[in-house]
Amino acid sequence: xxxxxxxxxxxxPPAEVPELELYHPKSWWTTYVFSQxxxxxxxxYAGTAIAIGLVALVLSWLMRLQLGFPGTFSFITPxxxxxxxxxxxxxxxxxxxxxxxxxxxxxxxxxxMVGARDMVFPYVNMLSYWVxxxxxxxxxxxxxxxxxxxxxxxxxxxxxxxxSGTPGGQSWGIILMLVSLIIFIIGFTMGGLNYVxxxxxxxxxxxTLMRMPLTVWGIFTATVMALLAFPALFVACVxxxxxxxxxxxxxxxxxxxxxxxxxxxxxxxxxFQHLFWFFGHPEVYIVALPAFGIVSDLISTxxxxxxxxxxxxxxxxxxxxxxxxxxxxxxxxxxxxxPWFGFFFAxxxxxxxxxxxxxxxxxxxxxxxxxIHLTVPMLFALAFIVTFVNGGLTGLFLGNVVVDVPLSDxxxxxxxxxxxxxxxxxxxxxxxxxxxxxxxxxxxLDERMGRFHFWVTFVGAYAIFFPMHYVGLVGxxxxxxxxxxxxxIPASVHDLNAFITIAALIVGFAQMVFLFNIFWSLRHGKEAxxxxxxxxSLEWQTPTTPPPHGNWGDERPVVYRWAYDYSVPDAPxxxxxxxxxxxxxxxxxxxx
Amino acid sequence: MAETTLNGFGAKAAxxxxxxxxxxxxxxxxxxxxxxxxxxxxxxxxxxxxTFIFSCFLLGYMTVRMSTVEPWPNxxxxxxxxxxxxxxxxLLIAIMTFVLISSSGTMALAVNYAYxxxxxxxxxxxxxxxxxxxxxxxxQAFEWTKLITEGVRPWSNPWGAPQFGATFxxxxxxxxxxxxxGVIFLLIxxxxxxxxxxxxxxxxxxxxxxxxxxxxxIMGLYWHFxxxxxxxxxxxxxxx
Ligand code: HEM
Ligand SMILES: [Cu+2]
Numbered sequence: 001x002x003x004x005x006x007x008x009x010x011x012x013p014p015a016e017v018p019e020l021e022l023y024h025p026k027s028w029w030t031t032y033v034f035s036q037x038x039x040x041x042x043x044x045y046a047g048t049a050i051a052i053g054l055v056a057l058v059l060s061w062l063m064r065l066q067l068g069f070p071g072t073f074s075f076i077t078p079x080x081x082x083x084x085x086x087x088x089x090x091x092x093x094x095x096x097x098x099x100x101x102x103x104x105x106x107x108x109x110x111x112x113m114v115g116a117r118d119m120v121f122p123y124v125n126m127l128s129y130w131v132x133x134x135x136x137x138x139x140x141x142x143x144x145x146x147x148x149x150x151x152x153x154x155x156x157x158x159x160x161x162x163x164s165g166t167p168g169g170q171s172w173g174i175i176l177m178l179v180s181l182i183i184f185i186i187g188f189t190m191g192g193l194n195y196v197x198x199x200x201x202x203x204x205x206x207x208t209l210m211r212m213p214l215t216v217w218g219i220f221t222a223t224v225m226a227l228l229a230f231p232a233l234f235v236a237c238v239x240x241x242x243x244x245x246x247x248x249x250x251x252x253x254x255x256x257x258x259x260x261x262x263x264x265x266x267x268x269x270x271x272f273q274h275l276f277w278f279f280g281h282p283e284v285y286i287v288a289l290p291a292f293g294i295v296s297d298l299i300s301t302x303x304x305x306x307x308x309x310x311x312x313x314x315x316x317x318x319x320x321x322x323x324x325x326x327x328x329x330x331x332x333x334x335x336x337x338x339p340w341f342g343f344f345f346a347x348x349x350x351x352x353x354x355x356x357x358x359x360x361x362x363x364x365x366x367x368x369x370x371x372i373h374l375t376v377p378m379l380f381a382l383a384f385i386v387t388f389v390n391g392g393l394t395g396l397f398l399g400n401v402v403v404d405v406p407l408s409d410x411x412x413x414x415x416x417x418x419x420x421x422x423x424x425x426x427x428x429x430x431x432x433x434x435x436x437x438x439x440x441x442x443x444x445l446d447e448r449m450g451r452f453h454f455w456v457t458f459v460g461a462y463a464i465f466f467p468m469h470y471v472g473l474v475g476x477x478x479x480x481x482x483x484x485x486x487x488x489i490p491a492s493v494h495d496l497n498a499f500i501t502i503a504a505l506i507v508g509f510a511q512m513v514f515l516f517n518i519f520w521s522l523r524h525g526k527e528a529x530x531x532x533x534x535x536x537s538l539e540w541q542t543p544t545t546p547p548p549h550g551n552w553g554d555e556r557p558v559v560y561r562w563a564y565d566y567s568v569p570d571a572p573x574x575x576x577x578x579x580x581x582x583x584x585x586x587x588x589x590x591x592x
Numbered sequence: 593m594a595e596t597t598l599n600g601f602g603a604k605a606a607x608x609x610x611x612x613x614x615x616x617x618x619x620x621x622x623x624x625x626x627x628x629x630x631x632x633x634x635x636x637x638x639x640x641x642x643t644f645i646f647s648c649f650l651l652g653y654m655t656v657r658m659s660t661v662e663p664w665p666n667x668x669x670x671x672x673x674x675x676x677x678x679x680x681x682x683l684l685i686a687i688m689t690f691v692l693i694s695s696s697g698t699m700a701l702a703v704n705y706a707y708x709x710x711x712x713x714x715x716x717x718x719x720x721x722x723x724x725x726x727x728x729x730x731x732q733a734f735e736w737t738k739l740i741t742e743g744v745r746p747w748s749n750p751w752g753a754p755q756f757g758a759t760f761x762x763x764x765x766x767x768x769x770x771x772x773x774g775v776i777f778l779l780i781x782x783x784x785x786x787x788x789x790x791x792x793x794x795x796x797x798x799x800x801x802x803x804x805x806x807x808x809x810i811m812g813l814y815w816h817f818x819x820x821x822x823x824x825x826x827x828x829x830x831x832x
Contacts, residue, residue: 016623017622121630123799193638197637200625201629201633204621209619227640227641228641238762242746246758248754250652250759265662266661266662266754
């Protein structure tokens with residue numbers, strides 16, 4: 001066990017991290033709108049991300065309606081379908097998940113969990129949100145631009161992305177998408193630098209890196225990765241923008257379109273794929289690592305047991321983060337790569353399974369003989385483990401070149417990544433909201449609505465995505481608006497498609513219960529008190545709930561132990577907060 | 593509120609040296625880089641991220657240089673200056689590089705004098721750096737104009753692969769933007785030194801954070817980085 005009890009000779013060093021001089025808001029505007037308080041910024045980020053996420057949800061309904069009942073909805077033309085697919089994918093991955101995990105949970109939890117008063121540069125942090133909002137607005141604008149949003153697929157592969165055959169390719173769609181991504185990256189960088197520096201340089205006394213809750217480790221590592229991965233996307237976007245607007249040929253080979261020779265020539269479409277996936281694969285872990293971290297904390301708290309193998313968990317996060325930079329080309333097995341490269345990337349891909357499996361084992365071992373409370377957050381955390389394992393297993397299939405080649409671009413891939421990076425992280429987000437909502441508002445979310453929401457979402461997600469594996473295995477390609485009478489497609493696929501659509505609609509509407517719960521509980525939720533889950537980490541030990549600007553009142557907390565002292569024998573309670581010096585008396589250990 | 597020694601120069605506790613010291617710092621509480629302030633740490637991490645951007649640009653350039661089917665223009669001719677009767681290959685670029693590298697020297701001097709609290713000399717060197725930087729940008733503008741009048745466009749040029757113009761304008765433009773921002777911030781820092789903001793710890797406009805002479809050093813980190821990047825652009829684009 002790590003740092004379980006402070007030793008008698010443990011001395012907490014004197015403060016070397018200065019007090020943050022907070023900017024104290026003077027008006028309503030600077031308190032609630034242009035706020036520099038990370039907690040307000042977090043809520044702004046989360047609110048915006050969820051709002052745009054709802055758009056993506058509606059788009060998924062439209063797609064499912066078309067797939068389930070082809071020909072019924074005349075307004076869903078093939079072009080419209082491509083646009084829905086593209087915007088759905090991009091919004092979900094970037095504008096919802098990335099923004100919510102890093103901008104939302106990162107902002108809320110990092111300063112509280114490491115015992116800081118705020119992010120190190122609150123003003124830049126505030127700018128980050130407003131730039132993000134601008135990116136979202138530009139994205140939304142593309143829905144209203146002439147020609148509509150881009151339909152290039154969320155991967156935006158050239159040359160098709162900027163040709164006239166693709167919706168938005170020769171109109172505003174693709175331009176607005178690229179500009180929005182560039183703005184997003186700029187905004188994210190402002191926030192990301194803050195999160196990283198706050199973790200490495202802004203911790204409170206006694207908070208060593210190896211005492212941080214895994215949530216912080218997950219978000220921190222993901223942010224570092226994002227700061228190194230987004231540059232590739234940034235460059236790809238700039239180059240494609242030039243190809244589209246200036247007529248350069250970075251990604252464009254010589255082309256004949258509708259019998260006409262285009263003025264492009266000599267560019268490399270594969271270059272785009274490399275840049276995109278050098279960003280794209282780490283991106284998968286940028287949304288997965290925060291989820292890993294959060295889920296570890298949920299499980300430990302709600303099973304009243306210390307996390308199993310804390311050190312291993314930390315190293316697994318870091319190793320996964322590092323490895324994920326050398327696997328990107330497993331998304332390009334069918335791009336005509338040299339087989340040796342395929343071999344290399346398949347190997348690195350499969351190696352990632354090791355630290356990932358370690359994490360799964362450790363979660364299970366944490367649960368083992370724990371005092372499991374099936375609270376709503378715990379239900380979501382457990383559902384995450386199951387779902388993640390599920391998606392991880394199909395990942396092993398797709399990681400192998402020979403298996404991937406026939407499965408590539410089928411609904412099997414769609415099922416795989418929805419399990420592993422769609423459903424799994426979303427389940428964690430729900431769990432985390434149920435878990436931390438009491439800290440943010442002082443009230444509990446309604447339990448009964450929560451359970452209803454959980455079961456419909458969990459069972460429904462499997463109803464949607466399990467059959468999709470089969471649909472993919474029989475060869476139904478992805479991004480096809482309709483299947484027609486292709487002979488190789490058995491009748492069962494059509495029935496399943498209708499079934500999936502109905503399930504998707506039900507799951508979608510269940511989310512409205514969740515939204516209602518959030519607003520309803522603001523007023524009518526049960527009073528939560530400061531620490532309803534009896535958790536150890538610092539955010540639950542704030543003097544006031546919800547924590548005010550500056551978080552800690554007069555004095556920042558001093559940390560004596562790791563975040564996982566649950567059910568310690570002989571302790572007065574079944575949890576010992578991180579700032580509790582038990583078994584020592586306070587003043588003795590505080591001496592510098 | 594505790595006395596703020598943000599820059600860490602006050603914190604000089606005996607620390608182990610070498611790898612043991614590194615391990616001890618990372619195992620400690622509060623902060624991992626014991627002598628770096630928040631601002632400095634943030635600048636370093638930003639520069640790391642920016643390194644990835646420039647690397648991607650350069651790798652992209654190398655890739656299209658390989659993928660294009662037309663010959664690459666001969667850079668020593670394209671970038672030659674025609675003076676009198678003779679062509680001087682890469683003359684302008686040599687001068688630009690010299691100017692920029694010199695500006696790194698003046699920047700380092702500015703940092704040194706800033707820590708000695710010698711405001712007058714600091715300002716002189718900051719302004720020198722800014723002038724050299726502006727000269728660099730000016731010469732870059734001259735070079736762009738020259739190439740544009742000779743018919744180089746992002747989508748074509750008279751001598752061969754159209755990717756030549758595309759990568760040239762993109763990469764030097766992105767770098768030139770960095771230099772331009774650097775010059776603007778140099779002027780701001782110089783102004784703040786002149787007005788004594790760093791002596792009084794006046795709050796910055798953007799960060800609302802107290803000023804400190806360390807800001808000159810942070811400015812320097814950025815400036816040296818921009819110079820370093822130029823060395824790579826020079827080597828990969830002009831010399832290759
Ligand atoms: C209610 C839940 C969801 C449903 C019903 C759903 C449905 C779909 C459908 C039908 C497609 C298009 C398949 C095709 O024709 O190729 C799709 C694509 C996609 N979805 Fe979802 N989805 C959901 C949630 C998510 C989430 C949470 C994510 C976040 C990672 C996500 C990410 C994507 C991506 C990246 C694509 C690929 C877009 C492309 O091919 O360009 N989806 N989804
Ligand atoms: Cu991948």
